[in-house]
Amino acid sequence: MESKQLFIKYLDNQCTPEEEREVNKLLAQPEMLSLLHTLMEERDSNATGELTDEDYTALGKTEHWQRKVNQRIAQSVLDDFEAQSQQRSSIRLWIRYAAVFVGILLLGTGALLITNNEEQNQNSLADATQGTTIDAGQATLTLADGSVVALANLKQGTIALENGVQIEKAEDGSIVYSIKDKSASYLANNTISTPRGAQHQITLPDGSKAWLNAQSSLTYPIRFKAEERRVKMTGEVYFEIAKLQKQDKSGRVPFFVETANQEIQVLGTEFNVNAYTDEPAIRTTLIEGSVRIATNNGVDNVLLKPGQQALLTEGFIVKTCAVQQEIAWKNGDFVFQGESLDNILRQLSRWYDIEIQCPSHLGNLRFNGMVARSKPLSTVVEIIQSTNKVNIKLEGRRLIVTD
Numbered sequence: 001m002e003s004k005q006l007f008i009k010y011l012d013n014q015c016t017p018e019e020e021r022e023v024n025k026l027l028a029q030p031e032m033l034s035l036l037h038t039l040m041e042e043r044d045s046n047a048t049g050e051l052t053d054e055d056y057t058a059l060g061k062t063e064h065w066q067r068k069v070n071q072r073i074a075q076s077v078l079d080d081f082e083a084q085s086q087q088r089s090s091i092r093l094w095i096r097y098a099a100v101f102v103g104i105l106l107l108g109t110g111a112l113l114i115t116n117n118e119e120q121n122q123n124s125l126a127d128a129t130q131g132t133t134i135d136a137g138q139a140t141l142t143l144a145d146g147s148v149v150a151l152a153n154l155k156q157g158t159i160a161l162e163n164g165v166q167i168e169k170a171e172d173g174s175i176v177y178s179i180k181d182k183s184a185s186y187l188a189n190n191t192i193s194t195p196r197g198a199q200h201q202i203t204l205p206d207g208s209k210a211w212l213n214a215q216s217s218l219t220y221p222i223r224f225k226a227e228e229r230r231v232k233m234t235g236e237v238y239f240e241i242a243k244l245q246k247q248d249k250s251g252r253v254p255f256f257v258e259t260a261n262q263e264i265q266v267l268g269t270e271f272n273v274n275a276y277t278d279e280p281a282i283r284t285t286l287i288e289g290s291v292r293i294a295t296n297n298g299v300d301n302v303l304l305k306p307g308q309q310a311l312l313t314e315g316f317i318v319k320t321c322a323v324q325q326e327i328a329w330k331n332g333d334f335v336f337q338g339e340s341l342d343n344i345l346r347q348l349s350r351w352y353d354i355e356i357q358c359p360s361h362l363g364n365l366r367f368n369g370m371v372a373r374s375k376p377l378s379t380v381v382e383i384i385q386s387t388n389k390v391n392i393k394l395e396g397r398r399l400i401v402t403d
Contacts, residue, residue, distance in 0.1 A: 001019075003026055003032060003035060004035065004039070006019060006022060006023060006026070007023065007026075007035060007036050007039050008039065010023045011039060011040070013305070020303065023303060024292065024301065024302065024303040027265075027292050027303065035251075036267065036290070038251060040267065040289075040290075137195030137196065137197060137198055137353075138150050138151060138152035138153070138195070138198055139151045139152065139192060139193065139194045139195075139198050139199075139200035139212070140192070140193050141159065141167075141175060141190060141191070141192050141193075142190060142191040142192075142193070143160055143162060143167075143190055144162050144163065144188035144189060144190060144222065145162070151169065151173075151175070151192075151200065152198075154169050155169070156168075156169055156170065156171055157169060159175070161180070162188060162190075162222055163181075163188045163222060163223070164179065164180050164181025164182070164223075165177055165178070165179050165180065165181075165188075165205060165222040165223055166178045166179075166180050167190070167222075170203075172201075173200075173201070174200070174201040174202060174203060175192065175200070175201075175202040175203065176202075176203040177203065177204060177205040177222060178205075179205060179223055186221055186223055186224070186225050187221070188221065188222045188223075189219055189220065189221055189222070190219070190220060190221075190222055191217055191218065191219040191220075192212060192217065192218050193212075193216070193217040193218075194212045194213070194214055194215065194216050194217070194235070195214070195215060195353070196214050196215050196349075196350050196351070196352075196353035197214055197350075197351055197352060197353045198214055199211065199212055199213050199214055199216075199329070200212050202218065204220055204224075204231070204242075205220070205221070205222055205223050205224055206224050206229055206242050206244060206253075206255075207242035207244075208229075208239065208240060208241045208242045208255065209239070209240040210231075210237050210238065210239050210240075211237065211238040211330045212235065212236070212237050213235060213236035213237070213238075213329050213330075213350075214235070214236075214350040214351050215235050215276070215350045216233065216234060216235025216236050216237055217233065217234045217235060218231060218232070218233045218237055219231060219232045219233070220232075224253075226246070226247060226253070227246075227253070228253060228254050228255075228256065229244075229253055229254070229255040229256065230255075230256040230258065231255075231256070231257055231258070232257075232258045232259075233257060233258070233259060233273065233275065234259070234260070234275060234276075234277075235275065235276055236272070236273065236274045236275065236276060236329070237257075237272070237273055238270075238271075238272045238273075238327060238330045239257065239266070239269075239270065239271055239272075239273070240270050241255050241266050241269055241270070241289075252267070254266065254267075257273060258296075259273065259275040259282060260275065260277075260296075261275075261282060261295060261296055261312060262275075262282060262284075262293055262294065262295055262296060262312055263293070263294050263295075263296060264284060264291050264292070264293050265291065265292040265293070265294070266289070266291055267289055267290040267291060267292070269286065269287070269288055269289025269290060269291055270286075270287040270288040270289065271284060271285060271286045271287055271288075271289075271291055271304075272284070272285045272287070272326050272327050272330075273285075274326070276346075276350075278346060279346070280313065281311040281312055281313045281317075282311070282312040283309055283310070283311055283326070284304065284309065284310045284312075285308075285309045285321060285323060285326040285327070286304040286305065286306050286307070286308055286309070287306060287323060287327070288306055289306070290303065290304065290305065291303075291304050292304075293310050293312075293316065295312070295315075295316075299315075300315045300316050301316070302316045302318050304318065307320055307321070307323060308320055308321065309321035309326065322335075322337050325337050328370070329347075329373065332372060332373050332374060333370055333371065333372055333373060334347060334369075334370065334371050334372075334373055334380075335369075335370050336367050336368055336369050336370070337368055338366050338367075338368060339366065339367055339368075340363060340364055340365065340366060341358065341362060341363050341364070341365045341366075341367065341390070341401070342358065342363035342364070344367060344384075345358055345363070345399070345401070348377065348380060348399070349399075351373060352377045353397070354377070354394070354397050354398065354399050355397055355398045355399070356398075356399050356401075357398060357399070357400045357401065358400075358401040359401070359402070359403075362390055362401055362402075362403065365389055365390065367384070367387075369383075371383075377394065377399075378394075381394065381399070390402070390403070391403065
């Protein structure tokens with residue numbers, strides 16, 4: 001079978017497992033990667049009929065493929081949650097409209113709490129039951145000259161002008177780069193970092209967008225090279241990659257994301273990477289488009305489709321996942337579907353900046369639920385406690401779980 005026909009089958013979700021492995025091998029060749037880019041662009045163009053090249057930048061409109069994928073994923077997640085809760089109308093609205101709506105948390109088999117949530121995420125998270133306040137830090141930007149800028153207290157406007165690149169804080173608090181001098185250096189790097197209890201959004205010099213979860217970092221050049229775009233990350237980051245054409249029109253400029261143990265090759269897409277060092281595996285979840293992931297030693301690699309997740313430990317394991325659960329943090333929520341207490345506590349530790357003490361046999365307990373991340377720690381603690389599965393108390397900055 002010709003490579004083009006094989007790629008078309010892949011884009012139509014008609015490949016056999018053997019054919020998918022062949023696609024993965026082909027994409028190691030630059031000319032084959034370019035061919036897949038071309039076919040994806042043809043699909044986008046035929047599907048919409050109205051979009052121009054400008055629509056495919058990070059400032060453009062939502063594409064036809066993305067809408068279809070999101071609808072499919074949303075329906076899948078909706079079905080999962082409807083099987084777990086009688087609050088179907090509330091959950092349906094949350095899934096379909098992604099409103100900033102609630103503190104809803106369903107844990108164990110019977111506890112359900114629904115409250116209004118109009119407050120914004122604060123730099124201070126109060127624990128009402130303990131009478132203490134947990135202070136979250138703020139994101140910082142390390143410039144090419146080594147100076148560090150605290151972002152939360154900065155006013156809207158220009159932060160710095162480095163090597164012909166203007167760095168600004170936008171009205172929504174995100175960081176935006178714009179190239180003012182095309183002779184700007186490719187070697188100058190910036191790093192944005194978030195501590196526990198904080199997250200931040202950035203628009204990269206190529207127009208791509210990234211959201212950093214708590215205790216994460218992203219290092220990138222203030223101007224990308226013409227032949228490729230490459231960034232390094234730790235922690236958890238959600239990416240929306242701008243689709244840029246090469247100068248010779250031979251295909252898209254590839255985008256690479258490096259973590260400590262893997263490299264992700266991006267084919268114009270949206271995806272989430274969870275690479276915290278205290279997690280049992282690196283999780284890469286694909287929302288839209290396609291990504292190819294390889295271990296840093298080159299021994300193992302996989303190709304993901306929308307709705308799939310790659311788990312990296314000794315090697316890759318690919319599975320279909322509940323996408324909304326993986327990206328809920330970006331929308332300001334915790335979402336748990338059959339999550340172990342260990343995993344839940346790690347998330348709470350990073351967000352509320354606390355230490356955890358939990359026996360291993362209790363860490364294996366499973367919970368389902370949703371809660372807004374703007375809620376105080378006491379809300380989560382009280383509802384987990386209400387399931388009567390465990391006892392939890394907060395002593396200073398330590399959360400202690402017992403039978």
